[in-house]
Amino acid sequence: MPASTPRTRLVLIRHAESRANVEGVLGGHRGCTGLTARGREQATALRDSLLATGELADAEMLLASLLPRAVETAQLIAPAVGNGTLPVLQRCDLCDVHWGQADGSPAAGLPEVRSAYTTVAPGAESWLGFSLRSRRALRSIARAHRGRATVVVTHGGVIRESLKLFGGDAAGQGTEPEIRYASVTSWTSREGTAPWRLERLNDLLHRE
Amino acid sequence: MSDTADLVSVVTGAVRRCAKLLEPGDEVHPDQPLLELGLDSPGLVELIVLLEEELDILIPDDQLTPEVFESVSSIVRALGPLVDGDA
Numbered sequence: 001m002p003a004s005t006p007r008t009r010l011v012l013i014r015h016a017e018s019r020a021n022v023e024g025v026l027g028g029h030r031g032c033t034g035l036t037a038r039g040r041e042q043a044t045a046l047r048d049s050l051l052a053t054g055e056l057a058d059a060e061m062l063l064a065s066l067l068p069r070a071v072e073t074a075q076l077i078a079p080a081v082g083n084g085t086l087p088v089l090q091r092c093d094l095c096d097v098h099w100g101q102a103d104g105s106p107a108a109g110l111p112e113v114r115s116a117y118t119t120v121a122p123g124a125e126s127w128l129g130f131s132l133r134s135r136r137a138l139r140s141i142a143r144a145h146r147g148r149a150t151v152v153v154t155h156g157g158v159i160r161e162s163l164k165l166f167g168g169d170a171a172g173q174g175t176e177p178e179i180r181y182a183s184v185t186s187w188t189s190r191e192g193t194a195p196w197r198l199e200r201l202n203d204l205l206h207r208e
Numbered sequence: 209m210s211d212t213a214d215l216v217s218v219v220t221g222a223v224r225r226c227a228k229l230l231e232p233g234d235e236v237h238p239d240q241p242l243l244e245l246g247l248d249s250p251g252l253v254e255l256i257v258l259l260e261e262e263l264d265i266l267i268p269d270d271q272l273t274p275e276v277f278e279s280v281s282s283i284v285r286a287l288g289p290l291v292d293g294d295a
Binding site: 115116117126127128129131132135136139164165 | 249250252253254256257260266269272273274
């Protein structure tokens with residue numbers, strides 16, 4: 001009997017509550033100033049739950065976006081990932097929308113986006129650009145880490161894109177769930193390609 | 209892939225999978241606007257991801273324009289050099 005192919009597992013974790021979220025500003029490379037005290041508590045609680053279950057002990061890689069709220073969250077949960085000493089590797093293609101000149105501005109009052117190609121400010125990313133960039137990042141991570149477990153600390157928009165990329169029509173049609181702070185969404189695949197199985201969605205583990 | 213007919217076939221097949229208003233057996237004219245076929249924004253992202261997968265290319269940001277994704281013909285014109293490795 002041939003040896004079974006190891007599963008590819010992609011565990012996507014949304015960052016915990018951030019100052020930019022609470023203050024209602026566009027938290028890009030300039031506007032993100034990290035987690036709130038509550039956010040740090042959320043990430044710490046998640047770490048404790050993950051340590052208790054040991055479910056990420058097999059992870060071989062811990063990735064995060066460049067934004068401080070994701071990096072801080074990753075650093076706080078790192079003791080529960082792999083052997084507990086994995087470095088947080090940062091990738092810009094896991095970032096939230098790049099806001100260009102609007103980065104750091106109030107989120108309220110943004111101009112209406114008229115098409116997938118339109119941006120809210122000079123230098124900003126269009127909805128199409130963000131959506132594609134997120135899916136390309138997830139696809140390349142899944143391929144590069146085939147047969148292994150990888151933890152990715154990222155943003156709600158990127159996690160929603162995973163539903164469309166890995167979930168196919170059923171998961172992608174009309175579903176735009178609010179991804180909760182410090183929640184876990186987990187995908188597995190036999191080959192590192194479709195079909196993917198959604199193991200957890202928006203799961204808080206540590207609360208409720 | 210150097211044959212334009214092959215590329216038209218791949219692009220048409222991908223459009224068929226992503227455009228909401230197309231029924232099996234419906235004809236797709238290469239110059240027909242994709243909007244008329246029901247290709248909305250989510251469908252557009254799916255189409256691009258699918259084309260990148262099937263053609264093993266990365267479509268550069270400066271090609272992500274309404275003009276390029278107007279019809280099968282315009283997509284074929286833009287992607288031809290990428291597929292042939294001329295870009």
